[in-house]
Amino acid sequence: MSQDNAWAVPDDTQESDYLSAKSAQDERAYSLLEPFDVDGGIIPLDQGVDILIDAVVPVLRPVFQIMAQPIGWCLNAIEYTLLLIPAPLAIILLALIAWKLSTKKIAIGTGLGLLMVGLIGAWNEAMVTLSLVITSLFFCILIGLPIGIWLSRSDRALSIVRPILDAMQTTPAFVYLIPIVMLFSPGKVAGVVVTIIFAVPPMIRLTNLGIRQVPEDLIEAAKAFGTNRRQLLLKVQLPLAMPTIMAGVNQTLMLGLSMVVIASMIAVPGLGLMVLQGIGRNDIGIATVGGLGIVVLAIALDRITQHIGNQRA
Amino acid sequence: MKTKLSVKNLYKIFGQHPDKALKLLDAGKDKDEIFDETGQAVGVQNASFDIKEGEIFVIMGLSGSGKSTIVRMLNRLIEPTQGQVLLDGVDIAKMNDEELRQIRLHKISMVFQSFALMPHLTVRENVSFGLGLAAEIEHAEQVKRADEALERVGLLANGDSFPSELSGGMQQRVGLARALCINPDVLLMDEAFSALDPLIRSEMQDELLRLQAEDRRTIVFISHDLDEAVRIGDRIAIMQDGVVVQVGTPDDIINSPANDYVRSFFRGVDISTVLSAKDLAQTQQPIIIQKQSTQCLNSALQQLQGADEHYGYVVDEQHQFVGVVSTDSIESAQQSNLLMGDAYLSSPDKILFDTPVSQLISAVAHAPCAPPVVDDSGKLIGVISKTLLLDALDRQETQNESR
Numbered sequence: 001m002s003q004d005n006a007w008a009v010p011d012d013t014q015e016s017d018y019l020s021a022k023s024a025q026d027e028r029a030y031s032l033l034e035p036f037d038v039d040g041g042i043i044p045l046d047q048g049v050d051i052l053i054d055a056v057v058p059v060l061r062p063v064f065q066i067m068a069q070p071i072g073w074c075l076n077a078i079e080y081t082l083l084l085i086p087a088p089l090a091i092i093l094l095a096l097i098a099w100k101l102s103t104k105k106i107a108i109g110t111g112l113g114l115l116m117v118g119l120i121g122a123w124n125e126a127m128v129t130l131s132l133v134i135t136s137l138f139f140c141i142l143i144g145l146p147i148g149i150w151l152s153r154s155d156r157a158l159s160i161v162r163p164i165l166d167a168m169q170t171t172p173a174f175v176y177l178i179p180i181v182m183l184f185s186p187g188k189v190a191g192v193v194v195t196i197i198f199a200v201p202p203m204i205r206l207t208n209l210g211i212r213q214v215p216e217d218l219i220e221a222a223k224a225f226g227t228n229r230r231q232l233l234l235k236v237q238l239p240l241a242m243p244t245i246m247a248g249v250n251q252t253l254m255l256g257l258s259m260v261v262i263a264s265m266i267a268v269p270g271l272g273l274m275v276l277q278g279i280g281r282n283d284i285g286i287a288t289v290g291g292l293g294i295v296v297l298a299i300a301l302d303r304i305t306q307h308i309g310n311q312r313a
Numbered sequence: 314m315k316t317k318l319s320v321k322n323l324y325k326i327f328g329q330h331p332d333k334a335l336k337l338l339d340a341g342k343d344k345d346e347i348f349d350e351t352g353q354a355v356g357v358q359n360a361s362f363d364i365k366e367g368e369i370f371v372i373m374g375l376s377g378s379g380k381s382t383i384v385r386m387l388n389r390l391i392e393p394t395q396g397q398v399l400l401d402g403v404d405i406a407k408m409n410d411e412e413l414r415q416i417r418l419h420k421i422s423m424v425f426q427s428f429a430l431m432p433h434l435t436v437r438e439n440v441s442f443g444l445g446l447a448a449e450i451e452h453a454e455q456v457k458r459a460d461e462a463l464e465r466v467g468l469l470a471n472g473d474s475f476p477s478e479l480s481g482g483m484q485q486r487v488g489l490a491r492a493l494c495i496n497p498d499v500l501l502m503d504e505a506f507s508a509l510d511p512l513i514r515s516e517m518q519d520e521l522l523r524l525q526a527e528d529r530r531t532i533v534f535i536s537h538d539l540d541e542a543v544r545i546g547d548r549i550a551i552m553q554d555g556v557v558v559q560v561g562t563p564d565d566i567i568n569s570p571a572n573d574y575v576r577s578f579f580r581g582v583d584i585s586t587v588l589s590a591k592d593l594a595q596t597q598q599p600i601i602i603q604k605q606s607t608q609c610l611n612s613a614l615q616q617l618q619g620a621d622e623h624y625g626y627v628v629d630e631q632h633q634f635v636g637v638v639s640t641d642s643i644e645s646a647q648q649s650n651l652l653m654g655d656a657y658l659s660s661p662d663k664i665l666f667d668t669p670v671s672q673l674i675s676a677v678a679h680a681p682c683a684p685p686v687v688d689d690s691g692k693l694i695g696v697i698s699k700t701l702l703l704d705a706l707d708r709q710e711t712q713n714e715s716r
Contacts, residue, residue, distance in 0.1 A: 215429075220429065221431075225423075226417035226443065226446050
């Protein structure tokens with residue numbers, strides 16, 4: 001019996017002692033020596049955010065729903081096209097595109113990788129994920145490029161936007177997952193939005209960096225020959241910043257792919273969902289299939305975009 | 314010659330509060346005091362000079378003397394704090410952005426020390442860069458004019474190369490072609506040849522002088538190298554701590570430097586290559602014999618004996634140099650009843666006014682008397698005696714020693 005006692009739950013008296021001790025602590029007067037030992041914090045940020053979300057979501061939801069429209073169109077168009085083309089033809093087409101953008105070697109690798117994805121039974125999921133990643137990339141460039149250009153021109157803007165970019169990259173996705181779902185409804189569009197939040201910072205940062213790294217004497221020479229702001233940007237700054245901007249595109253793609261699993265938690269289908277289901281059902285097999293699909297897509301996209309960047313440099 | 318570009322009371326103060334610095338400058342404070350007091354850096358103060366049409370105007374000074382700042386204020390790559398930059402009488406400093414852009418597109422172009430060629434464009438695209446910015450010129454015309462400019466600098470065959478494939482000298486030829494391609498009124502050259510090695514540099518100087526002989530363009534050339542300045546400059550402005558301390562021809566500056574700073578530039582410089590025959594000749598008055606008639610042998614002899622001189626220089630009514638006579642040659646001509654024309658000595662030969670001093674040392678040393686110096690129309694300017702030449706060379710020695 002003594003053994004039973006050893007494994008037993010602490011008895012009621014001890015438990016109530018512990019609880020009462022805690023409640024006694026609660027009633028204790030505020031002490032400057034332990035200034036932060038206040039339930040819920042001195043500044044009730046959590047409650048503030050809750051109130052704000054409750055107030056703002058119903059108002060902004062329609063606005064965000066409208067904003068979501070173009071994302072939805074773009075996403076559906078790409079996904080529809082990728083799934084409409086018969087898989088063997090799609091593999092050949094994608095390999096040819098890879099060849100056009102990079103080298104024969106990378107193209108063959110891409111083709112073989114996609115063939116394997118098909119053989120292990122993750123073709124449709126891979127195409128859904130690919131369309132999601134491409135859509136995210138498209139909107140990241142659309143948003144990131146102009147913001148990056150703007151930041152390269154204004155130190156003040158950079159000092160304000162930089163911490164925001166830091167926050168976007170470091171805030172755990174789970175924190176903004178729920179508000180995003182509240183605003184956009186669960187599904188693929190919300191998945192793209194979450195991916196954009198996480199993946200757009202490198203696009204902005206590297207566009208800014210690339211333009212700032214253009215040698216000052218070239219800028220001076222261009223100005224001396226009479227460039228206006230637009231010509232300076234299009235004829236000198238962007239072409240010379242292109243290798244760095246392509247590195248931004250590459251980073252954005254990689255971060256986008258790494259969001260696939262998290263996005264699947266808000267009902268985004270694709271390879272991420274396979275992984276999530278695998279974890280949920282304790283089915284290592286299906287999780288591996290999904291995971292392998294993500295890795296194949298990641299490596300192929302990485303090599304292709306890296307090659308484009310190096311080519312320019 | 315007409316004034317092309319005129320700089321009037323030009324100031325550049327770097328910093329947030331130029332007014333404070335300007336006030337202190339008016340109060341007579343110097344650059345360092347102003348920087349300590351206000352944190353404003355004086356780049357250029359009260360610069361004024363006129364650049365004539367078709368001349369090469371060299372602005373010379375040590376690094377930090379404000380010469381690069383001043384040239385950038387001419388096309389407003391750096392905004393002047395105060396003052397005027399008049400191109401054909403129009404103030405560039407007051408232009409709005411669009412007017413300024415038109416000036417940069419058509420009137421003023423620039424060659425840079427670092428070449429500053431666009432690495433992503435071919436040589437031909439680099440050369441037509443300026444033309445491409447002006448919307449009105451068609452592509453075919455751009456290519457044609459770029460090729461013409463490349464041909465002038467001898468790089469027509471390299472039009473499709475990228476700048477990184479060319480040597481430094483070739484890259485700067487591309488820089489020059491790019492600047493010439495828009496056919497500018499004024500060419501600004503900011504230490505254009507300083508990054509090149511000495512052999513290529515002098516080759517490029519020759520190239521510039523050759524091009525300049527073809528089109529007599531107004532060129533503002535920035536340099537820290539006196540040899541270069543003297544070699545290519547029609548006139549030189551010398552800057553010290555943001556102030557233009559002296560403007561003049563190379564000879565003016567060498568012969569009468571405004572202060573020790575200017576003088577210091579010439580230390581170690583071989584004066585005999587900088588000075589020419591006329592700089593020495595003008596300083597000594599020889600015996601001039603007017604050739605009036607054939608019956609003047611007597612009067613010539615009297616003139617020489619009266620001055621206790623052995624040699625005389627004969628000129629005609631237009632002051633054209635005719636020949637050298639000596640008391641001996643006149644006397645022997647008189648004895649043989651000959652005329653003045655037979656009394657001329659075979660030596661010394663006349664020296665052209667622009668012969669560098671370094672090339673006339675042996676002529677002066679071997680001549681029986683001081684050789685005469687004539688200008689390009691044959692008029693006698695003066696003579697150079699051995700004493701005079703030694704004096705000039707000695708002056709240089711003392712300067713070098715005092716360094």
